[in-house]
Amino acid sequence: MAADLAELTQMIEAALPGAEVEVIDETGTGDHLRATVSAPQFEGLSRIDQHRLVKAAVKERFDDGTIHALSVKTSVPS
Amino acid sequence: MADPELKSKIEELIAANPVLLFMKGTPDMPRCGFSMRVVQVLDRVDVDYGAIDVLPALQPLREVTAEISDWQTFPQLYVYGELLGGCDIIEEMFESGELAEALGVEQPADTKVKVAETAPPAQSPPLQIE
Numbered sequence: 001m002a003a004d005l006a007e008l009t010q011m012i013e014a015a016l017p018g019a020e021v022e023v024i025d026e027t028g029t030g031d032h033l034r035a036t037v038s039a040p041q042f043e044g045l046s047r048i049d050q051h052r053l054v055k056a057a058v059k060e061r062f063d064d065g066t067i068h069a070l071s072v073k074t075s076v077p078s
Numbered sequence: 079m080a081d082p083e084l085k086s087k088i089e090e091l092i093a094a095n096p097v098l099l100f101m102k103g104t105p106d107m108p109r110c111g112f113s114m115r116v117v118q119v120l121d122r123v124d125v126d127y128g129a130i131d132v133l134p135a136l137q138p139l140r141e142v143t144a145e146i147s148d149w150q151t152f153p154q155l156y157v158y159g160e161l162l163g164g165c166d167i168i169e170e171m172f173e174s175g176e177l178a179e180a181l182g183v184e185q186p187a188d189t190k191v192k193v194a195e196t197a198p199p200a201q202s203p204p205l206q207i208e
Contacts, residue, residue: 047167052148069151071166 003030003067008058015057016041020077034071042076050074080141088142092156097127097181100139100154105129112165113153119172120155122189125181157181 019039026032103109147161171177178185
């Protein structure tokens with residue numbers, strides 16, 4: 001099953017209300033997804049904790065094998 | 079559920095090595111593009127580090143790191159006992175100077191990661207991180 005970028009975006013937005021989220025498929029193969037997330041919830045967190053929040057939001061899609069790899073880039077909105 | 083014996087062994091290693099990289103392959107012969115990129119960053123900041131090749135026990139080690147640090151993909155870089163991050167985070171922190179700060183070393187003037195001049199097997203296509 002191909003990864004649904006809009007669904008992944010929504011899952012991250014639902015987990016982090018107010019976040020700006022962009023999920024792209026870098027190679028068009030569904031293998032190299034990249035999520036760019038800017039969320040107020042990241043304030044004060046280490047990068048690894050910021051990434052944990054993003055990965056947790058889409059955990060279901062890792063668990064069911066829809067996605068295998070997700071690069072994450074996080075920031076705190078300025 | 080992780081193997082308790084392996085888990086305590088890994089915890090000891092993390093405690094004993096101020097900078098410890100779990101990677102696919104070895105620093106001299108990385109077997110995954112993401113692991114190679116972290117090795118290149120560590121070379122650039124010129125820090126001594128321990129490295130563990132996870133490939134011989136990939137699944138058991140995933141279970142262990144899932145329990146220890148809620149993280150299952152490799153590479154993983156631990157600094158002073160804490161998981162700092164995987165490839166994305168390490169590269170980002172390197173470029174921003176946060177990595178040098180966390181490691182207590184000086185930020186190199188040129189943060190561009192150099193591509194190895196020789197052509198080691200490291201340049202074979204990266205394996206997919208699951």
